[in-house]
Amino acid sequence: MTTFRAFVTEKVGEKEYSSSIQNKNITDLPEGDVLVKVAYSSLNYKDALSALGKPGVTKNYPHTPGIDAAGVVVSSNTSDFKEGDEVIVTSYDLGMNTWGGFSEYIQVPSGWVIPKPAGISLKESMKMGTAGLTAAMSVYKLVDKVAPADGNILVTGATGGVGSIAIAILNKLGYSVITVTGKADKVAYLKSIGAVEVLSREEFLEGNQRPLLKPKFAGVIDTVGGEFLATAIKSTNPLGVVTCCGNASSFDLPINVFPFILRGVSLIGIDSQNFPRAERIVVWENIAKDWLPNTLDEITEEVDLDGLKAKIDTIIKGQLSGRILVKL
Known part of the structure; x- marks a missing residue:
C-alpha cells in the first residue's frame, strides 16, 4: 500500500x-x-x-x-x-x-x-498558483477593453501574491503600472517587478471622501476592497475598467453612482474559486504562451x-x- x-x-x-x-x-x-x-x-x-x-x-x-x-x-x-x-x-x-x-x-x-499547457512547467504553474491565476483572470478581463496606450493601470495590494503577479504580467504586456502599498520598505521590490510608480496608502486615499476624484487610471486591478476599491473607482478614467478580487481591507464598498453614470466606469468581479473551466483553460494557455512573468x-x-x-x-x-x- x-x-x-x-x-x-x-x-x-x-x-x-x-x-x-x-x-x-x-x-x-x-x-x-x-x-x-x-x-x-x-x-x-x-x-x-x-x-x-x-x-x-x-x-x-x-x-x-x-x-x-x-x-x-x-x-x-x-x-x-x-x-x-x-x-x-x-x-x-x-x-x-x-x-x-x-x-x-x-x-x-x-x-x-x-x-x-505546453510552455509552462509544473513548477512554474505553482509559482503562479491560485494567486497568479487570479491575477491573470483580472488581466484577462481588462486587456480586451483597455490598451497600453489608454493610460496607467493601478494595482492595489501590490506586495501580495495576486498584486505582485498582476504587476509582472501587465509589465510584460506593455502596460504602465502604478501601485499602492503601505510597506515603504517594498518600493524597490515593486519597481523591480514592473511598477513605474509606487504610491503610499496616505497619498492614494487623500481626499477620497469626495464623490469623484481626478481621473488618473485607465484600468484598475484591485485586490483589497473597501476604501481602496472605492477610491480607485472614483479615480478611473471615463470608460475605464476596474476588476475586484479581494476584501483584505473590507468587504464593504463605500461608493456612489457617479463614477458609473457620469464616467461609464465598469466594475468586474473576479471569482477565482468557481471561474468557468473553459475560460480557466484559456487563461492558463495565455499564461503559458505570453503572460508568464519574467520576474x-x-x-x-x-x-x-x-x-x-x-x-x-x-x-x-x-x-x-x-x-x-x-x-x-
Missing part, C-alpha cells in the same frame, strides 16, 4: 489547532475520478486560515489544506485523463473542505483538473512541507511579499 506525507491540521481544544506532517495511505484520500501525485503546491491566505482553524474556510478537522496542486496523473476513472498526464488543480473546494495540495497525493473530481523567480520563495508552519505565521501577520512555492 502506497504511503505518503501530508500536512495535517487537527483540532486539539475548543479554539486550538495544531499542524504536523503525518504519514498517510492512498485509502485515506476522499473519493475522486483522478489520482494525482503532487509535485508542487503553493501557500495562499486561505490555506493559512484553514491551517489555523479560522472560521469560514474549513468546517471539519483533521484536514489537509492547500488550494493549489500540480503533478502527474497516477490513475483516472475518466477518458479525459490518463496515467502520466501533467495536470493543474486549483480552487473549487480543494483544500477548503476537501483534502488539499499540501500532500504528496490528492484524489479529485475530473472537473477540477486542467491539463497543463517570477524574484516574486517566489520555495519551501518544503516542513517549512510551511513558519510561512503560515508570516502570511497571517501580513509580512509576506510575493509567492511561496511548496515543493512536495
